[in-house]
Amino acid sequence: MNKFLFSFFVLFAYVAAAQSKVSGMVVDEFGKPVAYANIIFKDSYEGTITDDNGQFYLESDTTYDTLMVTFIGYEDLIVPLTSKVTYDMKLQLKESSEQLKEVVIFAGKQSKKNNPAVEILKKIWAKKRQNGLRKFKQYAYDKYEKVEFDLNTIDSALMKKKIFKGLEFVFQDLDTSRITGKTYLPIFLNETFSRVYGDNLLGEEKEDVLGNKNSGFDNNQAIIGFIADLYQDYDIYDNYLKFFDKSFTSPLSRTGIDTYNYALRDSAFIDNKWCYNIVYYPRRKNELTFKGDFWVNDTTYAIKNINLEVTKSANINWVKEIYIEQDFEVVNDSVFLLKRDYMMSDFSFSKKEKSRGVYGKRTTVYDNYVFDQEKPKPFYRTESNLYDPVVQNRDSVFWKNNRLEDLNKDEKGIYQLLDTLKTVPKFKSYYNLVSILGSGYVEIDKWNMDIGSVYDVFGYNEAEGPRVRLGARTYFGENDLWRLEGYMAYGFTDQKAKYGTSAKFLLDRKTRLIVSGGNRRDVEQLGVSLTATNDVLGRSIASSSLVTVGANNRLTNINLSKLSFEMEPVTNLRVGIGGTFRTLRSALPEDFSLDYIDPEQPSGIASTIRQFDFNALLIYTPGKRTIGYGVERRTINDNYSTLLLNYTKGNEGVLDSDFSYSKLQFSYSQPWQIGGFGRLFSTLEMGKTFGEVPLGLLNVIPGNQTFFSNYGTFPNLDFYEFVTDTYVALHLQHNFNGRLFSRIPLLRKLNLREVVGLRGVWGQLSDENIALNAPATIDTPLQAPSDKIYYEYSFGIGNILKILRIDFNFRGNYLDAPDARPFSVTGTFGFDF
Structure with missing residues (x-):
């Protein structure tokens, strides 16, 4: 063409x-x-x-x-x-x-005083708790949502690319965006119809999904989970609106007058209600702000219509534009309720005007509001199943009756287009490649099996040298009620094979009763976390990093068997019990010792630990959202806290176990959204071991001898530098999201982000444990940070080339320790918005 x-x-x-x-x-x-x-x-x-x-x-x-x-x-x-x-x-x-006589108007930045728009804004603040659903004790409404993804900026050069050879028919349905004026090709559509119930007195809300329909990717939880995380609900009356893990200052925020300029532009009747039109735009560039306007009623000061467009200078990656429209309808002559919510995002590697990308569009329509119909509290505890076959296979009559907004011609064509594409081998190849990169597994459909993870194939450590690993798992679908998994590995230096096997079975979907077990024989770097709950196949990056700092030779041969039961009696509350049997010995005895005193041995010293432990675990994750109902579910948000309580009881003599002891551990992790000042992540950990145990069973303060930034570790500590039986640790990391750099002219255009960290730990090691582990002190000095709190601090620069963060880590004390590292540089790669 x-x-x-x-x-x-x-x-x-x-x-x-x-x-x-x-x-x-x-x-x-x-x-x-x-x-x-x-x-x-x-x-x-x-x-x-x-x-x-x-x-x-x-x-x-x-x-x-x-x-x-x-x-x-x-x-x-x-x-x-x-x-x-x-x-x-x-x-x-x-x-x-x-100059107008009625209003004092200033060019450029607007005054906060004597500004009629600001006076109206103050009345919006005063009335916002009296508007919308908050006015009623209970509420219910229908909700219809459609999410569409489109390939945009289509031109003849794109059509002629080899990647589309044999797929030219997809370009028959081009359309034009009413927001940007660019051509686009619809490629995905998801529709959901549900009934939402809420009780303002109880603080409860539930959503019953009655119908769900995808174009071409039936029941693909990865896509649905991505959509759910990408387009979370928001309230324009809140001070901050969260999109793509960033907090944008709302134009209706109480802090808005410090962030935006406001101007009263017009007034008019809208649906027989007199409304004011206010324009707003940011006072400074590079901040997470919007520009746009809104119409507000002159008596209730409720919003009738608002549009928000993220400024191009905002410090956000991979998103060129975000545009939002919300329309409200008048109920009972005074109450304004959300009628329609439209959001469009333009995802692109570049923010240049002509760069190609993908539109993500969500349209949500609300209708059939009902108020003050009380329901019992247990009603809100029951959950609907999005993946119920009845929900997933609604017929055309259902959708015709329940679509609160008809599909346009292009949207109707997506279903036919994707059905056709699924029959094209070339498209299948592209889809499979993306699937492999996303999941790390190669799907073998005819065997109902996945091969992988492809990211674990190669590794290196000083005990094994170069290492290869190949794994597989059963996979009938994303909601499998059971899953088997295993791997084989081989080290070329020690010339030994390793393996791991695991099985999980979901016995009851209502309580999520899961039984799991497995066995692993491998080389592992122990002591890289204090309160980890990894499964039997878990493996730390420290065991296979290609490049490390210093002598990374304190590795352990582990033979671990595990059987556990877990259930979720209340949403987000997991309770588990189980048992583990471990055999531990040094993988490099000439460099690293796990020896301890054992009078029953002829030499008086033992080098192998045999231990059976009973475990009881409680994990509470309030606010966590998951998707799916199988034995392995997908988490779709990261703004929830985690409280963990773990009790371990060792029993001497059981399966020839060597020690009796008790261990109690607690951790609390919490993300904090600090308004427009970024995001703080905090973790508090504490624990105590009762009884005498060898080095392999003590709590090692997690060091980090890799070049990767790893939250929860101390990058200037070597492995086993501090060992404790009693500890308290605190980790703080705050990402300012460019708030500071955006005010420096020479750095503003680079969209860099500032990250600061502070971490500290205090611990003790009893004299009895020091005496028991005396043989190990030849290679591993047993010391705990008991004299004073050990601490580190760091400064990081993130978003370098949009993918790299570099942290500069400083050791605060204990600098006189042998081979102490006062300074280190670590980094991490990631595709963050």
Whole structure:
């Protein structure tokens, strides 16, 4: 297809999709772009605001013949529209020579005093707890949600790429975004219909999913989980709105006047209600802010309509644009309830205007509100099953009756398009490649088995040298009620084979009663965490890092067998009991000793630990959201706290166990969203061991001799540098998300992010344990940070090239210890928004 024909078809799509479309740039008399200028179709309340570069795009289903451009400090500009589609306009504003008498107006940054928009904003704050669903004791409503993903910025060059050879038919359904004016190709659609119930007195809410439908990817929990995490619910009246793990200051926030400029632009009747129109835009660049406008009622001060667009300068990765619209309807003449919520995100590797990407669009429609119908508290404890076959296989009659907003032509075509694509071998190959990169496993459908993880194939440590590992697991589907898993490994230096096997069975879906067990024989770096709950196949990165710091030779040969039972009697409360039997011995006896005094041995010294332990575990994760009902579920959020209580009882003589002891451990992890100042993550850990045990059973303060930043460890400590039987540890890490760097002109455009960390630990080691482990002190000095709290602090620079974070770690004390490392540099890779 040549460029002329392509342009013709694109133009035809533009004209067919809407009645009025305009785009262009607004500049001042010196030709400089005017950011945040107001663009509206005259005699309407349909409009937009120019971006940081003065660019704009606006469309409407209604035909308009006049465009109006306004900005504080400039004269209004009236532009006749001679056709339905007018692109690449260059509109010049002139400085205003007159000043309004009614209102004192300032160009650029707006005053916080004597500003009518700010006075209206204060009344919104005062009334926000009296608006919406908060006015009622109980509520219920229907909720229909559709999420769509589209490949955008389609042009002839893209169509001719080899990757699409044999897939040209997909370009028959191009359309144009009403927000950006770019062409796009729909590639995925998910629909959900549910009934939501809530009780403001009890503080409870539940959502019964009655229907769910995907285009082409039936029951794909990875996609559904990604969507659920990506598009979490929000309330525009909150001070901060969370998107993509970032907190954006709401324009309705009480701190908004320090973040935004506000201006009263217009007033008009909307649905027989007199409303004010207020425009807002950020005071500073590079902060997590929006630009846009809202209409607010003059008596209830409830929002009637609002749109929010994230500024291009905002410090967020992989997202070029975020656009939100919310419409509210009037109930009982005074109550404004959310009617429609639309959110569009433009995901792209670059924020350049012509860069290609993927649109993610969510539309949520609310209807059939019912109030003050009380239901018992147990009603809110029952959960609906999103993956119930009845829910997943609703017929066309159900969707016709329950879609609160009809599908448009393009959305209807997605189902047919994906059904066709699934039959194309080339598309299957692309889909399988993405699946492997995402899950780490290669699917063998005919065997109902996965091979992997591909990320664990190669490794290295000083005991094994180069190492290879190949694993597999059963996989009939994402909601398997049982799963078998195993691996084989081989070290080329010690010339020994290792293995691990595991089995899990979900016996009762209601209480999530799970029985699991397995056995592992391998080389492991113990002591890399204090209160870890890894399963029998768990393995630390310290055991297979290709490059390490110093002598990373304190490795252990472990033979671990485990049997456990776990259940979830209450949502997010897991209770488990079980037993483990371990045999531990040094993997490098010439460098690292696990020896302890044993009078029963001919030499008086034993080198192998045989131990059976009974374990009781309690984990509480309030706010955690999961998806699926199988033996392994997927977590779809990370903003929940975790409380862990673990009790271990060792029994001498059981299966020839060597020691009797008790160990009690507690940990509490909590993420804290500190408004616009970023995110703090904190972890408190404490524990005590009662009785005398050898080094292999003591609590090692987790060091880190790798070059990877690993939260929960001390990067300037070597493995086994501190050993305790009583400990208290605290880890604090705060990511400012660029809040500070955005105020430094030379750094602003780099979108770097500041990360600071502080961690400390205090511990003791009894004289009895020191005496028992005397033989091990030849290679491992047994010491605990009992004289004073050991601490470290770090400064990190994140978002380097959008994928890299480098941490500079400093040791605070105990600098006189042999081979103490006062400073280290660690890093981590990640694709973070």
